[in-house]
Amino acid sequence: MKNAYFKLAVPLLISIALAACAKSPEPNSANKSNEPKSAEQIWRSSMKAKNHVGLDRITQTELQKACSNNSDIVANEAQRAVLQQQAMNSVAFPADGNYLGDWQRGEAIAGDGKGLQWNDNPNEPNGGNCYACHELSPKEVAYGTIGPSLKNYGMRGQSEAMLQYTWAKIWNPNAYTLCSHMPRFGDAGILTEQQLKDVMAYLLDPASPVNK
Numbered sequence: 001m002k003n004a005y006f007k008l009a010v011p012l013l014i015s016i017a018l019a020a021c022a023k024s025p026e027p028n029s030a031n032k033s034n035e036p037k038s039a040e041q042i043w044r045s046s047m048k049a050k051n052h053v054g055l056d057r058i059t060q061t062e063l064q065k066a067c068s069n070n071s072d073i074v075a076n077e078a079q080r081a082v083l084q085q086q087a088m089n090s091v092a093f094p095a096d097g098n099y100l101g102d103w104q105r106g107e108a109i110a111g112d113g114k115g116l117q118w119n120d121n122p123n124e125p126n127g128g129n130c131y132a133c134h135e136l137s138p139k140e141v142a143y144g145t146i147g148p149s150l151k152n153y154g155m156r157g158q159s160e161a162m163l164q165y166t167w168a169k170i171w172n173p174n175a176y177t178l179c180s181h182m183p184r185f186g187d188a189g190i191l192t193e194q195q196l197k198d199v200m201a202y203l204l205d206p207a208s209p210v211n212k
């Protein structure tokens, strides 16, 4: 994966840029009153819609808001269970009952950080960028560690329960971890059904480098 450093570097640079913006608002900014602006006001006003990417991207869902504010909703176990069930209900399992595609295509998707940015072609398929957060193949030296290592994931086998768990986790991670940091690859329309099948095969196929 040649682009690994680049892919890991971009989110880092964005975070640094956001932090820098938060610390040094422009002296003559639009805020005429003397009230200090919140960091959110500053970064919101610094972002612009470009090409096919609109500012709706930075509007949180109700669940994301609740998670960010650590609201009572997510602190309450019973309510958390209800919200996780809602996330589970969002999952569309594969229509033909086949969960596993081609691990080689899945490997390319897992290592591809392109898609959904203003300078990407919206007609091309998105990448999954799994390596930004997970170790997968032990041969790959560059990976992020926000998520757990998925090395040897296929050891868990291909029972129906395992296939369903993995599919649902990738479709909408909130179904199992309410305030997960993992993208909702199916629910948010990042990957297609076929791409999800290919990524599933990359995780679960005994021939995949993840399991070597």
Ligand code: HEC
Pocket (backbone or CB within 6 Å): 110, 128, 129, 130, 131, 132, 133, 134, 146, 147, 148, 150, 166, 169, 170, 173, 177, 179, 180, 181, 182, 183, 185, 199
């Ligand atoms: C932004 C970081 C991030 C990205 C990108 C990401 N994940 Fe995750 N993933 C996580 C985190 C964090 C967890 C731990 C559980 C949780 O918080 O949801 C996780 C958990 C998982 C699990 C469950 C692990 C277990 O032990 O049961 C699977 C499977 C998984 N991810 C697959 C993927 C795949 C496949 C991709 C790419 C299509 C991907 N993830 C991309 C952050 C990420």
